[in-house]
Amino acid sequence: MRLINRLKAVLLLTAICTLAGSSAAWTQTLQEVMQERGLTEKDVLAAAKTYIPTGGRDEYLCFSSGGQSGQVIVYGIPSMRILKYIGVFTPEPWQGYGFDDESKAVLAGGRIDGKDITFGDSHHPAISETDGDYDGKFLFINDKANPRVAVIDLKDFETKQIVPNPFFQSDHGGCFATPNTEYVMEGSQYPAPLDGEFAPLEEFNEKYRGGLTYWKFDREAGRLDPEQTFTFELPPYSQDLSDAGKGPSYGWGFTNSFCSERYVGGIERGRPPFEAGCSSKDTDFMHVTNWVKAAELVAAGKVGKVKGHYLISIAQAIAEDLLFLIPEPKSPHGCDVSPDGASIIVAGKLDSHAWVYSFVKIKAAIDGRNFEGYDAYGIPIISLEAALDKSVSVGLGPLHTQFDSEDGVCYTSIYVDSQITKWNYKTGKVLDTLPIHYNVGHLMTMEGDTKNPDGKFLVALNKLAIDRFDPVGPLHPQNHQLIDISHPTMTLLYDMPLPLGEPHYAVSIKMDKLDPLVRYKSGWDSRQEKRSEFRARAGRERTDRQPGKVEVFGTLIRSHITPEIIEVTEGDKVLIHLTNLERAEDEVHGFSISGQNIQLSVEPGKTASASFVADKAGVYPYYCTEFCSALHLEMEGYLLVQPKGYQAVTAEMQQGVAYSKEDYLTQVATNEATQEVIDQVVAFITSHNYQEFPTVLALVEDATDQLGFAAEAKQKAETAATGNDWQNAMLWANQWWQYQVKTADLGLRAKTFLEESGAKKIK
Ligand code: RUQ
Ligand code: CUA
Numbered sequence: 001m002r003l004i005n006r007l008k009a010v011l012l013l014t015a016i017c018t019l020a021g022s023s024a025a026w027t028q029t030l031q032e033v034m035q036e037r038g039l040t041e042k043d044v045l046a047a048a049k050t051y052i053p054t055g056g057r058d059e060y061l062c063f064s065s066g067g068q069s070g071q072v073i074v075y076g077i078p079s080m081r082i083l084k085y086i087g088v089f090t091p092e093p094w095q096g097y098g099f100d101d102e103s104k105a106v107l108a109g110g111r112i113d114g115k116d117i118t119f120g121d122s123h124h125p126a127i128s129e130t131d132g133d134y135d136g137k138f139l140f141i142n143d144k145a146n147p148r149v150a151v152i153d154l155k156d157f158e159t160k161q162i163v164p165n166p167f168f169q170s171d172h173g174g175c176f177a178t179p180n181t182e183y184v185m186e187g188s189q190y191p192a193p194l195d196g197e198f199a200p201l202e203e204f205n206e207k208y209r210g211g212l213t214y215w216k217f218d219r220e221a222g223r224l225d226p227e228q229t230f231t232f233e234l235p236p237y238s239q240d241l242s243d244a245g246k247g248p249s250y251g252w253g254f255t256n257s258f259c260s261e262r263y264v265g266g267i268e269r270g271r272p273p274f275e276a277g278c279s280s281k282d283t284d285f286m287h288v289t290n291w292v293k294a295a296e297l298v299a300a301g302k303v304g305k306v307k308g309h310y311l312i313s314i315a316q317a318i319a320e321d322l323l324f325l326i327p328e329p330k331s332p333h334g335c336d337v338s339p340d341g342a343s344i345i346v347a348g349k350l351d352s353h354a355w356v357y358s359f360v361k362i363k364a365a366i367d368g369r370n371f372e373g374y375d376a377y378g379i380p381i382i383s384l385e386a387a388l389d390k391s392v393s394v395g396l397g398p399l400h401t402q403f404d405s406e407d408g409v410c411y412t413s414i415y416v417d418s419q420i421t422k423w424n425y426k427t428g429k430v431l432d433t434l435p436i437h438y439n440v441g442h443l444m445t446m447e448g449d450t451k452n453p454d455g456k457f458l459v460a461l462n463k464l465a466i467d468r469f470d471p472v473g474p475l476h477p478q479n480h481q482l483i484d485i486s487h488p489t490m491t492l493l494y495d496m497p498l499p500l501g502e503p504h505y506a507v508s509i510k511m512d513k514l515d516p517l518v519r520y521k522s523g524w525d526s527r528q529e530k531r532s533e534f535r536a537r538a539g540r541e542r543t544d545r546q547p548g549k550v551e552v553f554g555t556l557i558r559s560h561i562t563p564e565i566i567e568v569t570e571g572d573k574v575l576i577h578l579t580n581l582e583r584a585e586d587e588v589h590g591f592s593i594s595g596q597n598i599q600l601s602v603e604p605g606k607t608a609s610a611s612f613v614a615d616k617a618g619v620y621p622y623y624c625t626e627f628c629s630a631l632h633l634e635m636e637g638y639l640l641v642q643p644k645g646y647q648a649v650t651a652e653m654q655q656g657v658a659y660s661k662e663d664y665l666t667q668v669a670t671n672e673a674t675q676e677v678i679d680q681v682v683a684f685i686t687s688h689n690y691q692e693f694p695t696v697l698a699l700v701e702d703a704t705d706q707l708g709f710a711a712e713a714k715q716k717a718e719t720a721a722t723g724n725d726w727q728n729a730m731l732w733a734n735q736w737w738q739y740q741v742k743t744a745d746l747g748l749r750a751k752t753f754l755e756e757s758g759a760k761k762i763k
Contacts, residue, residue, distance in 0.1 A: 422485070519698065
């Protein structure tokens, strides 16, 4: 046994040396592989354009809505490797989201009328902008089904806030950020009474309304500020997508609508259905809103509050020149402002044209009060002729438009024809088309909705996959298709199945604009972004007891949980706060207790809490749910829920093995051999410029901690040995060795990192 331990330490070192020296030998040529797998040269080229060698990085990071999963999917481009699902509107157990008290509070922010909503239909993500360009700080996304908006901090990719819309019953036209993220737009979808009360459908025209909320974003706090947020009351047209103006159109917002017929269905009453009544007119309306002027009115105290929130009535919007309508092609969908802010492109789902509106013309019509009339609510209508620059035939069922780095060039998704059309909205020329598999909804180019699109790649977010993937039953994965757009003609590179929900929109940002954390400051409440009042430091763990309540302030470090025994009485409220003491990158510990619906993810530095009522007497093992170390399985403990009035009968813990002096001495010999390995690694590290590598510094910091613990355990072993208590001497000697192994593990990782990063020898 002891000998094996000693060998292990030695093996650890030799394994590293062998690894460094070996290189994989290819036994086949590229031609042979192509032949064997039936690949064409085009296939191999596509692979070469998307392949990321091990350890490599993608150029862009994509945030895709996760549709009905209520999450955000994060993947790299061009590799299309999925990196994370961010829990947003829906609990996500791996991240402990919705299972620890801190994140439960975030989800509780999204309650509607006090009701927990544990599902979201996430639709349109938006990255925060500074001066019209992505700044990589925050991500916003809306929930269409239960009108809410969430804020995700891109420091740690965690959801920090969910706010329900105070007036709507559904939303669609969000999230869209204004050029400096002053506001985040959220447009309603299906009209309903804004006061949340009942009104019969017979009173649709009078009582039902749409709306557009401009959520004020407090960048300092990293939160939406409901106090400074305002909403436009809009007619009961089904408002659809929105976009914020920029450049010349800065200060304005544009929101589509369908069903301006205000048709109310009722098949069961013998009436033609919604789909007939909502598409009978040839045109619908684009809503043009002036948010800068509206914000001034709010600041001047001229906007009233309803249900505690600023609401600009239709009458006030008309009187203050804040709201205008422009006819749009039948059943419009996408509403996309060009990078220069001069044009707005709208495509009608039931039309084959993309309509290019000119903001200069719109502004001239507004300033010249050149209106063709007023809608039923008195809102001025700018005529199509007065606002339109051109319309271009792009294919059947055009939806959304995204922009290229080349001036005037854009791409429109064509739903019915299943294709992407590349065209120029300045010249009106169609440049190229590419078939899609199948029925593309949104599409996205790299940073394609900023004022400086990067072009390069386009992703088609397809509504159907049909025959693209291995069959997995009637519910197919979604298909994201990666397209190379760096040349005059588009080339399809890759099909990526997404098995989570129907992604609507996605946004991509250049990787180098992001700077995510690898660890938290120690004892960090990541949701409130401050030091947790529940943090514990090494050696300061404690359990507080009050009648009916037990509160644990514990820690996690490879490979033990402190405390290892939690004793409570049946009926007690139990609060467990755990701090991960690790500094090493990726050393996450989890925490789960049998039968309590608890699952924490405690990343390095984080403090996370679980609370529950121990309502049934019994024995409940708990353990770490991340495979964090060789002794991960031993990272365990017991929650003992004692029956009321329980009296302990046995005084001493039982042990399965008795140790002798000889066992102790053998263990000490192993430890001394291990120390030699550690010394060699330390010598290697300190002879190099390791201080210039933050990753290594963190590993060294961690290793130093572990070595400190080793010294403490060593001392305990020696004290027990002095008293001839060989049982405890041996156990503490083994614990001393455990700490050494962890030190060696960290040290070897640091050494490998230095070797791979070409660290310089300094002495
Ligand atoms: S959309 S159905 Cu963005 Cu085309 Cu929601
Ligand atoms: Cu910590 Cu497994």
